Amino acid sequence: MNALNTLTAHDLLARMQQGECTSESAVRAILDAIGRVDPVLHSYLTVNAEASLTQAREADAARRGGDDRPLLGVPIAVKDVLNVRGQPCTCASKILKGYVAPYDATAIARLRAAGAVFVGRTNMDEFAMGSTTENSAYGVTRNPWATDHVPGGSSGGSAVAVAADEAIAALGTDTGGSIRQPAAFCGCVGLKPSYGRVSRYGLTAYASSLDQIGPMTKDVRDAALLLQAMAGYDPLDSSSLPAPVPDFAAALKTDLKGVTLGLPREYFVGGLDPDVERRLQEAVAVCRQLGATTVEVSLPRTRQAIATYYIIAAAEASANLARFDGVRYGFRAAGSEDPLSLYKRTRAQGFGDEVKRRIILGTYVLSSGYYDAFYLRAQKVRALIRNDFGAAFEKCDAILAPVSPTPAYRIGEKSADPLQMYLGDIFTVPVNLAGICGLSVPCGFTAANLPVGLQIVGPALGEEAILRVGHAYENATEWHRRRPGSESSARQE
Amino acid sequence: MGEYLTTIGLEVHVQLKTCSKMFCACSTDFGVDPNTQVCPVCLGYPGSMPVMNREAIRLTVISGLMLGCRINPQSKFDRKSYFYPDMPKNYQITQYDQPLCLGGGVEIEVEGVSRTVGLTRIHLEEDVAKNNHFATWSGIDFNRAGVPLMEIVSEPDMETPAEAFAYLQALRQLLVYAGVSDCNLEEGKMRCDVNVSLRPRGQVELGTKAEIKNLNTFKGVFNALEFEIHRQADVLQGGGRIVQETRRWDADTGQTYSMRSKEDAHDYRYFPEPDLMPVVLPPEVVKEWESALPERPRQRRERFVNDLGLPEYDAGVLAADKDVGDYFEDTLRYVKRPKAVSNWVMTDVLRTLSEQNLPITAFPVKPEALGELIELAETKVINSNTAKQVFGIMLAEGGGAKAIVAARGLAQVSDTGLIEKVVDQAIAENPKSVEDFRLGKDAALKHLIGQVMRLSKGKANPQMVGELLGKKIGRG
Numbered sequence: 001m002n003a004l005n006t007l008t009a010h011d012l013l014a015r016m017q018q019g020e021c022t023s024e025s026a027v028r029a030i031l032d033a034i035g036r037v038d039p040v041l042h043s044y045l046t047v048n049a050e051a052s053l054t055q056a057r058e059a060d061a062a063r064r065g066g067d068d069r070p071l072l073g074v075p076i077a078v079k080d081v082l083n084v085r086g087q088p089c090t091c092a093s094k095i096l097k098g099y100v101a102p103y104d105a106t107a108i109a110r111l112r113a114a115g116a117v118f119v120g121r122t123n124m125d126e127f128a129m130g131s132t133t134e135n136s137a138y139g140v141t142r143n144p145w146a147t148d149h150v151p152g153g154s155s156g157g158s159a160v161a162v163a164a165d166e167a168i169a170a171l172g173t174d175t176g177g178s179i180r181q182p183a184a185f186c187g188c189v190g191l192k193p194s195y196g197r198v199s200r201y202g203l204t205a206y207a208s209s210l211d212q213i214g215p216m217t218k219d220v221r222d223a224a225l226l227l228q229a230m231a232g233y234d235p236l237d238s239s240s241l242p243a244p245v246p247d248f249a250a251a252l253k254t255d256l257k258g259v260t261l262g263l264p265r266e267y268f269v270g271g272l273d274p275d276v277e278r279r280l281q282e283a284v285a286v287c288r289q290l291g292a293t294t295v296e297v298s299l300p301r302t303r304q305a306i307a308t309y310y311i312i313a314a315a316e317a318s319a320n321l322a323r324f325d326g327v328r329y330g331f332r333a334a335g336s337e338d339p340l341s342l343y344k345r346t347r348a349q350g351f352g353d354e355v356k357r358r359i360i361l362g363t364y365v366l367s368s369g370y371y372d373a374f375y376l377r378a379q380k381v382r383a384l385i386r387n388d389f390g391a392a393f394e395k396c397d398a399i400l401a402p403v404s405p406t407p408a409y410r411i412g413e414k415s416a417d418p419l420q421m422y423l424g425d426i427f428t429v430p431v432n433l434a435g436i437c438g439l440s441v442p443c444g445f446t447a448a449n450l451p452v453g454l455q456i457v458g459p460a461l462g463e464e465a466i467l468r469v470g471h472a473y474e475n476a477t478e479w480h481r482r483r484p485g486s487e488s489s490a491r492q493e
Numbered sequence: 494m495g496e497y498l499t500t501i502g503l504e505v506h507v508q509l510k511t512c513s514k515m516f517c518a519c520s521t522d523f524g525v526d527p528n529t530q531v532c533p534v535c536l537g538y539p540g541s542m543p544v545m546n547r548e549a550i551r552l553t554v555i556s557g558l559m560l561g562c563r564i565n566p567q568s569k570f571d572r573k574s575y576f577y578p579d580m581p582k583n584y585q586i587t588q589y590d591q592p593l594c595l596g597g598g599v600e601i602e603v604e605g606v607s608r609t610v611g612l613t614r615i616h617l618e619e620d621v622a623k624n625n626h627f628a629t630w631s632g633i634d635f636n637r638a639g640v641p642l643m644e645i646v647s648e649p650d651m652e653t654p655a656e657a658f659a660y661l662q663a664l665r666q667l668l669v670y671a672g673v674s675d676c677n678l679e680e681g682k683m684r685c686d687v688n689v690s691l692r693p694r695g696q697v698e699l700g701t702k703a704e705i706k707n708l709n710t711f712k713g714v715f716n717a718l719e720f721e722i723h724r725q726a727d728v729l730q731g732g733g734r735i736v737q738e739t740r741r742w743d744a745d746t747g748q749t750y751s752m753r754s755k756e757d758a759h760d761y762r763y764f765p766e767p768d769l770m771p772v773v774l775p776p777e778v779v780k781e782w783e784s785a786l787p788e789r790p791r792q793r794r795e796r797f798v799n800d801l802g803l804p805e806y807d808a809g810v811l812a813a814d815k816d817v818g819d820y821f822e823d824t825l826r827y828v829k830r831p832k833a834v835s836n837w838v839m840t841d842v843l844r845t846l847s848e849q850n851l852p853i854t855a856f857p858v859k860p861e862a863l864g865e866l867i868e869l870a871e872t873k874v875i876n877s878n879t880a881k882q883v884f885g886i887m888l889a890e891g892g893g894a895k896a897i898v899a900a901r902g903l904a905q906v907s908d909t910g911l912i913e914k915v916v917d918q919a920i921a922e923n924p925k926s927v928e929d930f931r932l933g934k935d936a937a938l939k940h941l942i943g944q945v946m947r948l949s950k951g952k953a954n955p956q957m958v959g960e961l962l963g964k965k966i967g968r969g
Binding site: 082083089091096099101102103105200201202203204205208209235236237238239315316318319322323325327328329339340343363366367368371375 | 540541542762
């Protein structure tokens with residue numbers, strides 16, 4: 001029998017339903033795994049050992065009483081940007097040190113209602129700003145496939161927890177690729193739902209018009225399972241969509257007959273790491289074998305996406321992060337004499353460099369006299385990018401794309417050059433700007449044995465289409481079953 | 494000052510009368526313990542998001558319709574960024590370039606001359622917290638943070654402090670009539686910032702303005718403007734230049750003081766609030782609200798004159814304050830005698846209110862009781878002196894007029910036999926007055942009537958007494 005921590009959520013649920021194991025034993029297996037590998041990987045910022053065991057025992061008791069809620073007893077790791085009542089929520093920032101969330105995010109409340117157990121809080125780039133999880137105030141997280149490499153970011157801790165079997169599944173957030181890119185770097189599945197599909201209430205905002213919560217899982221079926229529990233209109237989030245939530249599991253099929261997949265001309269014209277490009281071409285071939293037809297599409301504003309993203313995201317961040325001032329909660333710098341010096345000291349000492357960089361950038365682009373040239377123009381380009389995708393989806397059901405031009409970087413490799421780092425987001429940020437959905441699934445490895453991700457992009461509220469493609473693909477390839485390092489030996493197929 | 498023209502514009506903030514705050518479900522009750530009406534949203538906690546209060550939108554649109562504004566079919570909210578401890582998020586959710594209402598005006602009357610002061614716009618925003626300063630520390634009360642706040646911006650359309658004063662009074666009257674706010678100044682539910690500039694007579698373009706903040710009474714606005722106009726005139730006359738700045742009014746010293754100059758002005762970095770959707774108001778919704786608009790003070794005044802036959806003066810006094818007008822009309826439901834009710838409300842009721850410094854809503858004599866009293870007086874069950882006496886008893890002890898009259902035996906005596914008896918007694922006891930009256934001294938009749946009233950303990954019908962005396966003494 002597989003060690004319980006290596007199971008997918010749907011396998012674990014099946015076993016619990018059969019009475020073959022308990023939630024408590026699964027949580028213990030998770031805690032053991034964390035004890036073994038997390039001293040090196042550092043995917044967790046806090047582990048709720050006692051609380052999660054209590055929750056697990058309650059879930060087991062409920063199941064004995066006939067309860068069979070969709071996620072009953074499934075241990076889930078939560079990115080440290082989501083508010084869970086009674087737990088810290090530092091956003092990997094010093095400025096929120098000591099803050100304890102007084103309420104549940106809506107996504108958390110819904111998972112809780114579905115029976116999920118919250119094992120701990122995962123590391124991230126501070127306030128979700130970064131692509132490597134190096135921008136955490138609480139230390140770097142390491143890629144389980146090569147511990148001198150980054151796991152990607154900003155949801156790096158969640159990706160590692162899933163990939164290294166320190167969690168059954170995890171939640172991430174994705175503003176410009178922060179679920180999909182670490183999923184690709186770590187060899188797990190990551191879904192960024194359409195903007196408005198999952199309530200943002202309780203997600204500490206980085207860029208409000210781009211942020212989305214999504215699942216990071218060991219396979220596509222689990223992504224569908226978690227999305228099912230979280231999706232749907234929330235009166236507390238005015239930007240959540242009042243659209244019906246389909247049965248995502250019903251969309252999962254093993255063939256792609258009748259599916260048309262778009263290949264963006266602009267995404268396959270050099271600049272890609274050769275191994276990444278080969279794995280993608282192989283993945284496209286697999287999809288064709290499964291019955292899909294492919295068609296070339298064009299996304300002409302791809303080149304403008306990075307600049308557009310960094311203007312809009314930074315602008316929104318500059319306001320969203322203004323509330324961290326030392327007045328009401330979190331870190332407060334000592335020695336302040338008046339409000340202004342309190343703000344200056346608290347924010348100077350509390351924020352890291354990347355956060356400061358984006359706050360300054362955002363403040364600048366919103367400043368009187370610069371607003372039209374930067375923010376307003378960026379919004380216009382954003383509309384054009386959205387139109388590009390609209391036109392592309394008239395010709396196809398989903399788009400196949402790289403997640404990142406390269407596999408995982410070495411730790412420290414890019415941190416000195418923010419611009420190079422930003423360019424790594426070229427294939428993920430357009431999806432956020434357009435408000436559409438994207439799925440990252442493992443599609444093989446580089447020569448250096450680093451995972452590569454395939455991105456499947458769908459139209460707004462088109463999660464069924466991308467989950468279908470992702471499921472059929474992984475069903476045909478099984479890349480997603482590979483596990484890194486010594487933990488993989490614990491997994492006997 | 495004759496050589497300068499003054500230009501005044503006002504920005505009035507009004508707290509709307511909603512049960513819950515602008516973007517969360519917290520109560521808006523005033524006067525409760527600090528920080529007891531707060532939640533993650535109005536405290537600006539990480540991850541919290543605003544949800545629009547539809548009632549606040551409706552009340553703002555109602556205000557706009559009452560003030561003759563154009564209602565924007567689509568408006569939106571924006572973030573206004575600045576750091577201050579009373580701002581939980583360090584940005585305020587407000588409306589920048591697409592407010593709910595545009596244009597409109599307020600009719601004012603100064604020294605008998607009526608004119609309309611133009612409005613620029615009305616927008617909706619959230620109130621900030623209240624900073625309280627103590628000897629060695631400061632506290633922030635977030636109960637006020639997030640209360641719906643409507644900002645009414647006038648055109649630079651007034652020329653004298655008296656006009657500004659009249660504008661504020663008329664505006665307040667309309668908003669109270671609209672039922673959108675209590676406009677209670679003591680509770681800070683209506684607050685005012687003033688812009689004022691001077692320019693030499695003959696100059697077309699406006700002079701440099703100063704903005705005065707911290708005005709929480711109408712009298713304060715008047716006094717601050719008087720002071721500021723003199724100050725600016727002195728500066729200009731001395732050959733100086735007015736600097737664009739924000740000034741603070743100190744009611745204790747009666748002066749304005751510079752707070753910050755234009756160079757220190759905030760760059761608010763407005764941008765559209767991404768957490769809220771634009772507000773779309775379909776024309777049929779606005780029409781529906783418009784068709785159900787409350788009566789305006791002027792309409793009520795006209796109705797009082799045309800339908801109730803009240804004199805213009807009475808109608809003006811009664812309609813000036815909505816609560817007084819309501820009290821008047823409530824009383825009319827119990828006694829259908831408009832002029833008599835008007836007389837009572839304008840004299841005894843209003844005088845008592847001003848003596849006891851009470852709002853009419855807290856007046857102990859309720860419309861039903863007053864109506865009963867007036868009915869008794871008008872049907873001569875009691876005479877007018879008794880009526881005043883009963884009013885005093887109702888005021889001091891409560892109770893209904895009929896019950897008081899019955900319990901104390903105050904009913905007027907109109908029984909001819911009984912009155913005749915007393916009249917005869919008075920004639921017998923006052924031969925000198927009877928003689929004087931017979932000789933044509935009218936004052937003697939008054940004395941005799943007084944005697945009859947005394948003997949009847951004030952209950953005799955004075956008219957009947959007069960007639961009887963005349964008949965008996967032979968001068969009827």
